[in-house]
Amino acid sequence: MIRAHVLICAGTGCTSSGSAAVRSALTAELEKHGLTEEIKMVQTGCFGLCALGPIMIVYPEGVFYSRVTAEDIPEIVEEHLLKGRPVQRLVYNDPVVEGGEAASSLSETAFYRSQMRIALRNCGVIDPENIEEYIGRDGYTALGKCVTEMTPDEVIQLILDSGLRGRGGAGFPTGLKWKFASGNRGNVQKYVCCNADEGDPGAFMDRSILEGDPHAVIEAMAIAGYAIGADQGYIYVRAEYPIAVQRLSTAIKQAKEYGLLGDNIFGTDFKFNLDIRLGAGAFVCGEETALMTSIEGHRGEPRPRPPFPAVKGLFGQPTILNNVETYANIPQIIINGADWFKSIGTEKSHGTKVFALGGKITNTGLVEIPMGTPLRTIIEEIGGGIPNGKKFKAAQTGGPSGGCIPASLIDTPVDYDNLIAIGSMMGSGGLIVMDEDNCMVDIAKFFLGFTVDESCGKCTPCRIGTRRMLEILERITEGKGEEGDIEKLIELGNTIKATALCGLGQTAPNPVLSTIRYFRDEYEAHIREKRCPAGACKALARIVIDPVKCVGCSLCSKKCPVGAISGTIKSPFVIDQSKCIKCGVCLASCPKKAIVKK
16 A cells, blocks of 8 residues: 655756656665555656755655755655654755745745646646556546537637637737638648747746646647647657657557547547657747748748648648647646636736746746736745845846846736737746846847857848847947947847748847847947946956955965966955956955955
């Protein structure tokens, strides 16, 4: 009889931190103590708190262990699993909740209490390689309901009524996309595609869902196939996601064995098959027409629209394409109804949104919040605030296609329309947090540089225009900016937005335009004063020694690799700016914090 379950994260984040060794050590200890019949170990997907991995939760107590190593396992087995005494030094130490009382359960912790998990409902809960655990959580109930109790048009109408919008970035109504492709069922070959080519820097939402709950995506794609009259689906996933690919392959095989893919699904005449196609990592293949071109075996380049994929898509046939997170919502909408889903979120943005929270934030990880949750809640409560006593400066949403939200707008409710109104966008869900040490001109240069490198080069505005913008930004950050550069960036950016062929090119200028909008003073300081206010641009930075704080210990002089620091013991030292290479070694070595970057 099983008396306890030990859940261990086996997502990419925890795996990179050593969770495989933790699982191996636990298996060995359970065998050593004869506990294999009493204690069940379950490998799960991402729990969300990636910064604290490897993560382990012991049920029924619900004890949350963080940063567990293989060396900790003998103590956990001996003390907790045998004697019932949790190992306190490894228990997640959550900040106290309101009223000064400690959180009594995981859902009440600061990280989880403002979240609502729909797309992530099974991540960190089930073994993603065991179809029976998914079925035990109402898995494939939605598919069964659709094919045995509902007509295809009723399925589409339910998705329309729910107000689900595509979570890949554009926010197009999912039901409307399905409706456009639904004509001529049975007479025309159609396809259902899933975009799992997650290329935004710092984004790992889709990867985590595929690693933690692959069957949810498989079930949703089968439902989509039934709705539009398609019998073939393709999941396009980047090859850099080996764990996701392996678990997805296992899940597809299991679904076929259980008769949930293939012919005569649930005893009906509905059939649906699913295959995986691996992407080589080209960012442009996140654009729907480029993705389909790649599946066809050609170089991934976008196609002009119209015709849209719902009319002429994969192999020239009607096709629908949604991303992983969009599909992950579908089974729950079918089970719980459109009104349930519409009751979550805001008037025009229903449901929840998954974000990969990263950058200058305490709780790096994966979060899912109801639409309309203020950015402040995400940053200060779920994210745990900015580390090292620094001030929040901005948040970048939407990756290279998005924009920066300044600290003055931290109370903005996060949904599609509010983000667009302030010059940003939802994007697929990357959320990068920046503090006072980040230079916004440098941030814009980073994202634009990424776009330039990843441009497919098919259209002139993206191929040439973004490179010209990048050249201007490089000059500005090197202290060679000129009057009129800001105006040139704005003009070029607006032209590219209006003329680029695909959505990736059209949104490429967003990081530049949004940082100019909210941080124009930083651009002007770079150009007019040849100064980087954040001290981040190496060519403009000056590292100086405060003569009041300096005690003349000479550590900085000894550490300087180019001999730029001189002085007399017990007297203030000085830095020769003509020799200084701004490496920062002296900053790290000063015990009195007398050296600062300006």
